[in-house]
Amino acid sequence: MTGPVFDVHDLSVYYGQFRAVRDVxxxxxxxEITAFxxxxxxxxxxxxxxxxxxxxxxxSARIEGTVEYHGVDLYDRAINPVEVRRRIGMxxxxxxxxxxxxxDNVAFGPRIAGxxxxxxxxxxRSLRRAALWDEVKDRLKSSATGLSGGQQxxxxxxxxxxVDPEVILMDEPCSALDPIATGRIEDLMQEIKAEYTIVIVTxxxxxxxRVSDRCAFxxxxxxxxxxTRTGMLVEFDRTETMFSNPADExxxxxxxxxxx
Amino acid sequence: MxxxxxxxxxxxxxxxxxxxxxxxxxxxxxxxxxxxxVASVGxxxxxxxxxxxxxxxxxxxxxxxxxTGVLGSRPERSGVFQGIRGSxxxxxxxxxxxFPLGIGAxxxxxxxAPRSRFARIVDVNIRNLAGVPSVVYGILGLAxxxxxxxxxxxxxxxxxxxxxxxxxxLPIVIITSAEAIRAVPASLREAGFGVGATRWEVIRHHVxxxxxxxxxxxxxxxxxxxxxxxxxxxxxGATTGFLGGGPGSLVDLGQLTERFTAxxxxxxxxxxxxxxGFRALTAAAIVVLLVVxxxxxxxxxxxxxxxxxxxx
Numbered sequence: 047m048t049g050p051v052f053d054v055h056d057l058s059v060y061y062g063q064f065r066a067v068r069d070v071x072x073x074x075x076x077x078e079i080t081a082f083x084x085x086x087x088x089x090x091x092x093x094x095x096x097x098x099x100x101x102x103x104x105x106s107a108r109i110e111g112t113v114e115y116h117g118v119d120l121y122d123r124a125i126n127p128v129e130v131r132r133r134i135g136m137x138x139x140x141x142x143x144x145x146x147x148x149x150d151n152v153a154f155g156p157r158i159a160g161x162x163x164x165x166x167x168x169x170x171r172s173l174r175r176a177a178l179w180d181e182v183k184d185r186l187k188s189s190a191t192g193l194s195g196g197q198q199x200x201x202x203x204x205x206x207x208x209v210d211p212e213v214i215l216m217d218e219p220c221s222a223l224d225p226i227a228t229g230r231i232e233d234l235m236q237e238i239k240a241e242y243t244i245v246i247v248t249x250x251x252x253x254x255x256r257v258s259d260r261c262a263f264x265x266x267x268x269x270x271x272x273x274t275r276t277g278m279l280v281e282f283d284r285t286e287t288m289f290s291n292p293a294d295e296x297x298x299x300x301x302x303x304x305x306x
Numbered sequence: 307m308x309x310x311x312x313x314x315x316x317x318x319x320x321x322x323x324x325x326x327x328x329x330x331x332x333x334x335x336x337x338x339x340x341x342x343x344v345a346s347v348g349x350x351x352x353x354x355x356x357x358x359x360x361x362x363x364x365x366x367x368x369x370x371x372x373x374t375g376v377l378g379s380r381p382e383r384s385g386v387f388q389g390i391r392g393s394x395x396x397x398x399x400x401x402x403x404x405f406p407l408g409i410g411a412x413x414x415x416x417x418x419a420p421r422s423r424f425a426r427i428v429d430v431n432i433r434n435l436a437g438v439p440s441v442v443y444g445i446l447g448l449a450x451x452x453x454x455x456x457x458x459x460x461x462x463x464x465x466x467x468x469x470x471x472x473x474x475x476l477p478i479v480i481i482t483s484a485e486a487i488r489a490v491p492a493s494l495r496e497a498g499f500g501v502g503a504t505r506w507e508v509i510r511h512h513v514x515x516x517x518x519x520x521x522x523x524x525x526x527x528x529x530x531x532x533x534x535x536x537x538x539x540x541x542x543g544a545t546t547g548f549l550g551g552g553p554g555s556l557v558d559l560g561q562l563t564e565r566f567t568a569x570x571x572x573x574x575x576x577x578x579x580x581x582x583g584f585r586a587l588t589a590a591a592i593v594v595l596l597v598v599x600x601x602x603x604x605x606x607x608x609x610x611x612x613x614x615x616x617x618x
């Protein structure tokens with residue numbers, strides 16, 4: 047496929063009157079891992095949640111600008127957000143398995159999507175891709191909430207992969223995990239990137255440097271009038287450029303640890 | 307060499323790790339809490355013992371006769387069959403009308419309604435309705451279901467009474483269900499939406515099962531309330547006088563449009579009778595009412611435990 051998967055033009059997101067993030071312009075390319083980095087409150091997660099219309103669930107949220115997915119405006123009136131989310135999966139900050147069995151967690155998406163084929167096979171394939179199969183194959187019927195945090199997060203990845211999306215959005219997927227579990231998720235991301243496009247929000251610069259191909263650095267600016275903070279994109283480039291030779295001084299300060 | 311901190315008497319470093327300090331406030335608080343528990347349970351126990359004791363002469367000698375017998379003027383031959391039947395009908399109306407309506411309204415309020423001024427006004431009003439005295443609902447029932455809708459309900463019938471009580475408990479069902487639905491974690495909804503579920507699928511597969519135990523707790527309270535009310539039933543025409551038909555069967559659709567009575571009505575009527583024999587009958591009828599309420603509650607609690615197990 048040619049061209050970027052996502053093409054974002056002058057995106058601003060508002061919560062009511064409050065402008066949470068402004069004038070974001072970037073592209074996400076296929077079979078790459080794109081990382082969003084930056085200090086807290088800079089709008090990384092807000093922008094990420096525009097990619098699968100997750101912000102629709104917040105009543106006061108609205109956007110300006112466009113988010114194009116393969117050239118289609120995701121915020122066009124004709125677009126059905128449910129279909130968008132089937133193509134563009136999401137993994138959340140805190141592992142949030144359904145309080146059901148491991149099997150049912152993975153099978154839920156394919157079932158409601160009406161996917162054809164052997165459900166046992168879909169579940170096994172998804173769990174294998176998420177590097178969880180060997181640990182849970184003997185207790186597929188037991189509750190997902192009994193798994194460890196790292197296992198739960200890999201289950202959430204398996205759940206997202208089960209509907210066979212094109213893009214996986216990851217919102218700080220490792221922030222609640224220990225370094226070993228984090229390492230497993232990072233390995234997993236490298237393994238699946240041949241088949242998927244991944245966008246990851248992370249607080250952890252080393253993680254961004256380790257896993258990502260491209261990197262977007264966001265920061266906040268204080269609005270003098272209202273004493274609120276609005277997020278903005280500072281720089282977007284290939285990860286090695288961002289970490290070795292950034293164009294913007296603020297990026298350099300952040301990646302060298304002098305700020306944030 | 308003395309540490310610099312030791313200048314301050316009682317500073318953290320010098321404190322003896324052994325021994326007990328007497329925590330007067332904490333101890334007192336604990337005693338007060340225990341006293342509250344003992345008082346509440348004690349009062350309940352006294353009530354129960356008193357009622358069972360008072361009705362024992364009836365319950366131990368002619369229990370079957372008492373349960374299947376009909377109302378009469380002579381205490382030794384009177385029974386509560388018609389009351390049990392009336393109360394069962396009221397329970398059925400509550401379950402069939404108030405539960406689906408109430409849970410539906412709560413779901414709409416919590417999941418669909420935009421957070422507007424109007425939604426807030428509706429919410430506040432439902433809360434106020436839950437506090438309206440039951441007599442007021444009785445008058446409403448009299449005006450609407452007995453008088454205006456006479457052609458449908460047949461006037462002073464168990465159908466009019468059942469609908470009135472269903473409406474009486476509707477606000478309780480809505481409030482408790484809405485609270486249970488609100489307690490469903492946002493992360494669970496996001497997880498559902500995140501894999502491409504529609505709002506209905508998220509509600510059906512995740513919100514409702516998670517909220518089910520809380521909703522059931524609310525329905526238990528509502529049902530117990532409906533079964534215990536006497537005042538609105540008096541207004542919609544419950545009677546202990548002329549009841550059409552004979553004993554009949556327990557659930558007979560023909561009964562829907564007949565005059566009716568219910569256990570709380572029988573209890574209030576008998577309690578006012580001067581004859582000595584009705585005193586024991588009153589106590590025995592109270593025991594029967596308690597057992598009926600208990601059976602419904604036990605069923606709901608069993609159901610709730612099943613859902614709670616699923617949730618884990």
